[in-house]
Amino acid sequence: MDELSTRLMARLHEAFSVDELSKTAIDGLINLSAALAVFGAFYLLWRLLRAALNSAFQRSGADATTVSFMQTLLKYGVLAIGLISALDSAGIQTGAVIASLGIAGLTIGFAAKDALSNLISGILIFIDRPFVIGDLVEVDGQYGRVERITLRSTRIITRDGKMLAVPNTEVINQTVASYTNFPHLRIDIAVTVGVEESLERVRGLLLGLVHESKEFMTEPAPRVVVTALNDYNLALELQVWIFNEREHVELRFALRERIFETLREAGVDMPYETLQLLAPTPSATTEH
Template identity: 55%
Template sequence: MLKQLLDSLLSRLRSYFDIERMGLLLGELLVSVIIAIIVLTLFYLIWRAVSWVVTPRLKRRFDKTSVAFAETILKFGMFGLGVIAALGAAGIKTAALLGSLGVAGLTIGFALRDTLSNIISGILVFMDRPFTIDDLVDIDGKYGRVDRITLRTTRIVTNDGKMLAVPNAEIMNKTVTSYTNFPHLRLDIAVTVAVTEDLDRTRMILLSLVQDDPDYMVEPLPRVVVTQLHDYNVTLELQAWIENERQHVRKSLELREKVFKALTAAGVEMPFETIQLAPHQVTVGMRNGENGAPAPDGRPG
């Protein structure tokens, strides 16, 4: 009885681990993998060829942002078609696979909700166009040049050479400041002078810093306005438009330094906020009799 049971078990194990059968299965799997790789390679070559032909024509007719977005859509579209074709060529029933993915779509969508949110936001960023590639922008305190706009993130290169990948969903919910949407940009340099200073004289000194500089526009005219009045000082603001808005950082730093040097050389008093610390006398007493101090009645404690 035991021998028959062992023989039956060995027979089943041989059927499961049949070398010839396993060899056939591995051979079929290897052929399917090779076919899938060939199909994916063909789709990759097709995408490269289409991109090589279409991209130059798009660049002649559209801006960089539109071309980059079209390339992204083309790349992901060809990749998706390539995967479906490769699975079909490998003998996998893609219709049944897509059906099962449809059933599991809710679960997948919930797990990838942040990624899907960024992708949808990327499409909205392209349609809304708050900025384009090469624009100088400030997104929630992150300043730099827009290098790329992908479906998931927007890449920004900062002035110190760092690459920031800002999620598109964050861009849709933050304030975006663009410094290059318009051909010209105004610089505002604030300075505080004492109330005893001659404002007309100070105004002439500030205007002379930009009137002879070709980087600043003649129209609209540069001007100096009073923005704040205090008890002991007045805040003035030099407002000047620059021709090249992409130079606003450099010109702003230069102009701020020129303002300080010019007013200092002219003897204009520029009061700064100060904090005066007044000493406060504190009397420290001891308890009667502590540390050998005499008690009120003269007796030692």
């Protein structure tokens, strides 16, 4: 036991000696500096490649969606290689790390399945192009402008200035309404008038509004249709195509206000839906 204790103390003294600790600290500092230098070089390489890629895309006239997607792939690709190279420079065997990740791959796969789904969905969005950056879209009832498409989420800026980060899997699995995929858009304004009103007169007033304005198209021609025959009013709808689909919200608000003012000035009856309450009829017989 005394010999064993002596040998143990000698090994501990050797391991924790000032010289050994100094050597370990210096080696660690050198490895860390080398790793930081390698990663910094790859980071600088990414910045240079991004600038060159932006210049090439500007000359080629590529759209903003393609530029954003390629920048994202370039960034993560170069930095991932830089991280692996930095770990190698620090003396960490990346092969063993990757092998250990392979052993635990099933667990990591379950933990990261949502992230992987969003990644794949982001690639599918880029390939399928249901919308591009700058489009006005409606996803799950949320309306706004597409600000950015990343590998994890689609960023939408709403009309009141909020930024929505919608996971790409939700975008892929839901119906997406785009207001700017085609050059023109039709807006529909609902109107109700009294049952005694002349439809031709009201139709003329409504069509006169859009014929006088350059924001609305004459082909396809605007029209007024009857959508419902109610008890106390007629439900009409003014359907008109606009030149600039990005102005559909503002034009809808303005046209609805102009319709109200025009019909009111023309004396058109726009009744509210009413209910008539009748008092109960007295019973012919009286109970005693």
